[in-house]
Each structure stands twice: as structure tokens, then as C-alpha cells.
Amino acid sequence: MKPAPFDYHRATSVADAIAVLAASEGSGKLLAGGQSLVPLLSMRMAQPTVLIDLNGLTDLSGLGDRSGLGGPGASADGPPTDGSTGSVRFGSMMRHSELCRQTAHPLAAEMAGWIAHTAIRCRGTIGGSLAHADPNAECPALALVCDGRITVQGPSGQRRIAAADFFEGMLQTTLADDEILTAIDLALPARWGFAELARRQGDFAVVLAAVAELDDGWRVVVGGVDSTPIRVPAAEAALDSGVDGAEAGRLVETQIVAYDDIHGGASYRRAMAAELVRRACDMAFSQAAPSAGETGAVKSQP
């Protein structure tokens, strides 16, 4: 359980990190919180030639307009004027513990509270978790349910990827070898709910479910049944038409295909997805419904 040899580079800027990453021609790895990468290094399942440490890049760790990232996207300091609920921007190096503490995006805070344990939350980052793309983790599901827009930078500049186009498969994303994930914008849902089933306190979820009411309707996302977190359009449409959580859950169970592994069989995962969606809906419905022109109860939370 000792890593194979690698070079270590402490990045001084995003540009510096991109330069070293690009020079490694696909054999470099970015070190954010290291909570998944370092064990993979120790087990020699990852053997990068160079490890590029992003922990000195404090400008990637901010929230909203304090991130100093510029570019498009709303900030957290108030509802936008177009009547939508708006979104919140998170720097990629924001620690899970910060994500728990921030109040600008209550669903993000709720879901981050389910990530592992205190020690891991204090190191792990939202960007690292998104780039790692574990289908049983909270951050990828959060990105998908809040219509996340992921900002990445590479040698040829910056681009934005919708969360739906970002997660490709188990631990696979459309991030190019020479790109760095720098920020994510998450839509603020009017109402939301989250539920998770894990074997032990702090484990990766066996199954998790998140629901969010966005400007264009409900989103229902389930993690732990497929190689990426998935949306369940039939359940979303049903919620838009006013069904209850139990019915949404039943639709989820009939619509999805789940995998089998040592932590849960396929039919168990499907049944749990149904139940967790029901619980997430109950949580969402317990929040005050937004009336026209208002931005939703959750936003008024301190």
C-alpha cells in the first residue's frame, strides 16, 4: 500500500497547473482533497507520473461572487431579476465541510452533510468529487439535480459543460486530460429533498435520491443504480402533474434498471430508489410551495 514513484508539483496558479498537466500528456493527476485519489495511489491502481497539487490555489475555493472566477453565472447575493430562482457558484476547491456550512444553497449543504466523516469532509472538495464521478457519491447527484453547469479550463481556454453531459460512466467524465474543473454553478431549487441509504454512518450510499423543483419543473435524480447518477424523466413529469412522492417512487422503480454488487442486489436497489425518492419528495413537499413571483422558502433561510 505504497504509491509507485511520481513527481510532485505544487501549482502556483490555474494556468501553471494546466501547463504542467498538459505537458504530462495524460499521465498527470490533479490532487484536490485526495480522499479518493490517495487510496488509489496507495493501491497502485493509479500510477501518475506527476501529481499536481491544487491545494495552494485559494482562488478556487470560494463561493458565489467571492470566488473571483468571473465569467457568466449568477452569484449568491440575491435573486436574479428575471423571476428565476437563480443559481450559486462554487469554486472547485471548496471543501465538503465548507459546503455543509454555507447557507446560500441549502440542498448542497444538506447533501454535503452526508459525505463520509468529518475528517474526510475537511479535506475532500466538490470539484474533486465531481471529477472522480463516483455514482454512489453525493456531489455528482447534486450536480445533476440542480442542473449543474461545470466550468473547466484547459490550454485552449474555458468551457462550460452541463452536468448531464459531464458524467460518462463509472469514474468517467468528459473532462479532457489537460482540463481542470474550476467551478460549478448550481440552480437553487424552490423546494428540494434528499434521502440516502448507506450500510454504515458515512459510507458511500447504496442508493441515494435527490429531488428539486427548478424553474422548468421537478428533477428526480437517483444515485447508486447505474454507472452515473441518473434522472428519471417519467417521475419528473408525474411530479410536475401533481402526483405524490409514493407514486413518483413507484414510477422510479418501474423505470430504472439497477446493477448488482456485494452491497446491494438490483431489485433491492430499485426498491430502495423508490422509497428514497418518496422520502425525498416528502421532505420537499414539507417545504412551503413557492407562489408566483416569489423565490421559494428555502432561499429565505439564513
Add this chain to the structure above:
Amino acid sequence: MPATESSAGQAAPTGHGGTGVVGTSPRRKEDHRLLTGGGRFVSDLQLPRMRHVAFVRSTYAHARILGIDHGDLDPIESPVFTALSPGFEVGLRAQSALPGYVETEQPPLARGRARFVGEAIAAVVADDRYQAEDAAELVVVDYQPLPVTVRAWEEPKHSIHDEADGNLLLSRTFDAGDVDQALAEAAVVVRRELYTNRHGGNPMEGRAGVALWEGGPDDGRLRFWNGTQIPHLVRNLLAELMEIPESRVQVIAPDVGGGFGTKAVLYPEDLALCLMARSLPGTPLKWVEDRTEHLFAATAARDHRYVLEAGFDADGRLLGIRGDAWCNVGAYSVYPWTAGIEALMAGGLLTGPYKLDNYRCTVRGVATNTAPSGPYRGVARPATVYAMECLLDSGAQALGMDAIDIRRINLIGPDDVPYRMPTRLIDDTGHYAECLDSCTDRLGLADLRAEQQRRRSDGGKPIGIGIACYNELTGLGRAASAGPRMPFRTGHEACTVRVNPDGRIVVLSGVTSQGQGLETTLAQVVADAVGVDYADVEVRYGDTDQSLWGFGAFSSRQAVIAGGAAQLAAIDVRDAALRLAAELYEAAVGDLTLDGGQFRVAGSPEPVGTLADAARVAYLESNRLPEGFEPGLDATRFFDPVMGAFAAGVQLAAIEIDPVTGEIEILRWVCVEDAGRVINPQIVNGQIAGSIAQGIGGAQYEHLIYDDDGNLRTGTLLDYLMPTSAEIPELEIGHIERPADNPTGVRGVGEGGTLGPAAVLASAVSDAIGVEIDQLPVTPERVWSALRSARSEGRADRSER
């Protein structure tokens, strides 16, 4: 963590009470060292010129090894050892004289064939562990895969050892009474087929060793720092295997970070390390197991299948048990305990604390292409208690009886003692019903039953009460440890108690400690037995050059046997000191007392002298020694209890089930044990709490899962789920103290707690929702599946009860 109270026991069995520290919880002698980072573990050891070892391990569960290529490595920088290296012809052959036992060999490095994923095939030496692992990656093994067998009860695909056709290494039938007739006459006969899960010790510190060969190949000396539970046995076995005089082997077990039986084994890696050290004289070689190596290659246990029938009369009296058990031995017969370790314990103790005349059970130890099984806290009995309690639950259900009543009818009672079990073991405690009563009182059983009924009628999450009664055979003497017929008998321990010239005491014991407080426990025994202050006793152990002999830590034996030896030696020292004092102070020996290190004459409050004065005479002023007295003041005694001391135990728990997810919430957990005389309540309760926690881990979370190709699917702690403090409920522990018939009156408590949880949880689930749990661990998915099948088959949730 555990809330604890202790009911007053009977009087202490010996009259040699000194300062009264036994029965109290003084500051543990090891605490300062261990709690402030001052502990010194094998991993901490740094020696000049020390180099590090990494093992190349098999990636196949079963394969011929056609070749090992290490041409890319510099033979001086990174020497590589294989089965072909000098000295590696030797093998570990666990021996037993039991009829039909098939002796097989485990090589220090796989020889010609690899038999499980993770088996060490080659070893590489480098300047640090990083470089050693780099070098290990450059060793290329050419494999020819062979058919793989992973389950002990399936048709074997290929012989794992040529000597053992069908992979059966051991089989034995326990037979008493006429079970066929008993079952024929029974009012009901229940049948259960049960599977228990493989899991293992996972101590905080993995296995570890530093081996150093000093001197020439023929007259040299081996020093082996080893995180072992059995240093003297390791010395004896290494000397024999390496054909060197035992006087030239020193085994040192310094602070050891947990063992649980996993470290009561001499492993092939240990032998390989010592053989390599002999090839590289003067170079200390260190190997510290990492967590993955532990999961892949350390011994685990409890991969069993039971097919059992039990017959009861109309009143619920157990008439007979008939059945079969299969225990997965893994790829090798664990050294030196043999392939019989689990099977013999399973068959010998299956019937537990219940009266039974008619019993027939055939147990088998079967080799498979999985890591070897070995001793693990509770050895087989967490599985057999689960099996036995399942039979009782099924019997109660068939007869429409209460689950607790059926146990009460069948438990061995105080009037039955000594009770000869159908396997001829003698149960010397009969206090099960007393433990059970105390548990039901503490749990508030009547209130819980009422709440259970209320929820059944009003809805709400179902509640279940689970129960396990068990008898933990502890401190096995030469007769009780005879079962496996090994070439040694683990019945005794030695202890030296020495008064130093300053009147303070050093105890040289054969015990080892993996964190369970033996320095404290033995110091308490000796302080009271001699009559000195606890602070004036120092206990040393774990170095074969210091203490005379000890088998070490296993079978919940150390407080019973080593404590007994310490007590006997201490009494000898006290008697010698009193005889000397009688001469020095011109008093009748019968009138003298020794307490707190001071001699007093009966009736006089002022001391006439001190142990320090007498010790000074004994060592430094032979001119003052009375006629007939030799210099020095010490004693060495062995103790062997011949039989063992059974410890009664009962655990009761209340759980709540989420019927949608199958999740179990433990609401209450109580345990009452008869630990005999409690030397140190805090340590005893710590042992019980830790063992229950470990039992809950095995019952709900821990599972080493092999796929059909013999690949371990749970090779990291991400997939092998250890319980954390968040999963373990508040434990309520109580005692009845019924002293055993041995010098200190104690019964062992190291393992008993592990025996209950699987049975308790299976029984509680069954009580809550009326489904049978036939497979461990009791996971939410298993509960959910059982509930779903019950519903689809139209079986009710037992709401009619």
C-alpha cells in the same frame, strides 16, 4: 461506553488477601505509555542497517507456478526470495493425532502451486517499503490457472492438496445417546439449514515482524520481534523448523495493537522473514502487513454451513440434535492449530448451555481456494450459538411457546453441575437462568412486549426481542485442551514472582498483551497475594529471554491460567518472606502478617519490619540470613487447571426494523455474564463490550466475500465493513460473580461477548417480523428479502401473535 453495575459476588476463594486491589479498577499500568504515544510496537522498531520486505502475492486462487522472473532486479540491491531459495524447503505442517486427519504442508513461499489469492509467492528486500513494493512489481510470475473451489460444501473441482482427495482434511462425528430414537419420539422436529459468514480479526495493528540473524550460519542467533500472541510457541516452532537450538532463538512481542486470535498463528510470512534473515546475516528485515494484505492473507474464520434437526417433547424439552456441519478451512491447515480448529470446536460446543443426552453431529474441515481459516475470537461458537438458538426459536414456534420459556426449561442449572455435556466436556457453572433473569429485568422485558403488541395492532415499526444463551469454555487445562490431539497441550502457564532487594516486586509472566491490560491484571493479583502495594509491582512479559514459559493469549485463558500461576508464585514468595521475617523479628510465623509491604505481629498495630528490610537481608546481607535460608527471594510456579472454567453468559436485545428498507436499529442491548471473581471491573467490562462490538460487526457488517473464481471482493476497508462507534449501541453489562475452582476464582471473559450477537440479531428479526434468518450477516437487504418472500407467500408478519 457501557453502563455497568456489578452485583456482589460470593466471597473470594483464597484467604491470601493483601492490600485489596483485586476487585477494583486502579489506573492501568500501561495507560500512560499507550495513551500518550509512548507505546513501542514492532512497526516503531528502527535498527541500524534495517531493510524492508514486500511480498509478491498470487493473483490467482489456484494456479501452477511455471516460473518466477526477477531478472529486472539487482540481486544485491533487491534480493528476491522464492520457494527455490536456500532454506525454503521447510514447510509448516500442523499436526494432529486424530484418526483420519490429513496432514498437509504450507510452504513459507508458494512452492509450485498457489492455492489462494494473496498467497505469498516471492519476497523482495529493499531499503524502504516503497522501494520494496516498486521492486515487487517487477517480479513476474508465470501462472497456469487451475480449477477453483471456494465453498466447503460444494463438489470440489480440483484437489487442493494431493494428499487430500475431495479436500476433506478432517472429519469427526460426535455421537452420544440414541438420537434417531429421540427424534422419532419427539413431539416436534425442526430443521434448519444455516450459513455463517467469513470474517476476521482486523486488529488496528496488522501483523508485523523484524527478523535479525546475528553471527554465522551455524552458530548464529535469531532475534525475532513479532507482533504475536504466542511468543514462546513461536520460539519453539521456529527453532524446530529452522533446526537451531531454542536457546539461540529469542522472540519478542513488544506492545501489540490487537490480536483477536489472528496473531496466535505462526504464519508463512513469519517463517519466510526469519529464513531470509538467516540468508542476510546482520541485516534486520522488517515486514509490516498493510490492511489489504490482512484482508487477503491473514487468517479469518466462520465460513460454515449447518444442517441440523432438533426434536422437542410437547413441553419444549430438547430430546435430541442430529446434523452436519462444514467448516471452510481455506487453502491450508492453520499452523500449529490444524484444520480442526473450527470444526472440532463447532461439534464439541454446539449444544451450548442446554441439557441434552442425544446428539450426533458430523463436522468436517474442508480445504478451499480461499485464505486459511484460523483462530478468531470466539472460535466457531458465534456460529454454533447462532445455530443452536435458531433451533430453539424454531422449536418454540412449532410448539407455540415463548422463546425465553423454552430456553429456561432446557438450561443447565446449578443443581446439574458438574454437568457432563454430550461431547463429554464438563460444565462447571449452572448460572445461566440467573444471567437470563438479570437480563430480562434489566431490559424491562414486560414493557417491551407490551410495546411490541401495541405496534402490532396500531402500526409502527416492528420491535423484536432477540436472545442468546451461551457457555464460553475458558482457561482450558490439559484435559480440556486435548480435543485437537496436537503434539503439545496448552494447559499451563509459568510465572516468576521476584522480590527485588528494595522490596519491590517484578513479575515475569508468559502472558502476552494485545491491549487487554495484563500488566494491570497480573499486578493486582500479585500485589494482593504477596501483600504489597499495587504500585510496587511491575509486570514484564512478551520476551522469551525473560520469562520461563507461556503459551500466550488465546482461549480466554490468561487471567485463568497465567493469573493462577502468578497467584501461586506470589503465595510462595509471601510464605518465604513470612518465614524469613519470623526469624528476623523473632516472632511465630503464624502470628505474622504481610500487608502493604509491612510485617505486623498479630494484635500489634505497629509494623515490626518491612519486606524491603527482609529482601535486603535476602540479597545483600547473607551474614544475617538465618540458618537454613538460601539467599534470594523469589518463586516460579506453573499452573494448569486440568479442566477449564465455563463462563455463563446471556445477551438480550431489543431492535426496531424498518420494514421498507430492512434496516435494523438496536434499541437496547444487555449482557450478563458470570465472569467468576472479577479482578478488574473496568478491564472485564472493556473485554465484554469490545467482544460484543466485534460480534455485532460479524453479525451485521463484516463479510469476506469470494466470487466463484476465488477473488476476494472485499479487499479494502471500503468494502469490508468494520463497525464503528456509530454502529455499536450503548451496551448494558452486568455480572453475577460465581468464583471458579481455580486459584484466583476467575472465569475468562475475552471472547464470550462475541458468541451472542449473531444469534441475538437473527432471533430478534424473527421475533419482530416472523421471518427466519438462515444466512449471516443480517444485512438490511437480507431482512428486506426475507420479508418480501414472506409477504409474497402470504405469510403474515406474525401480527397474530
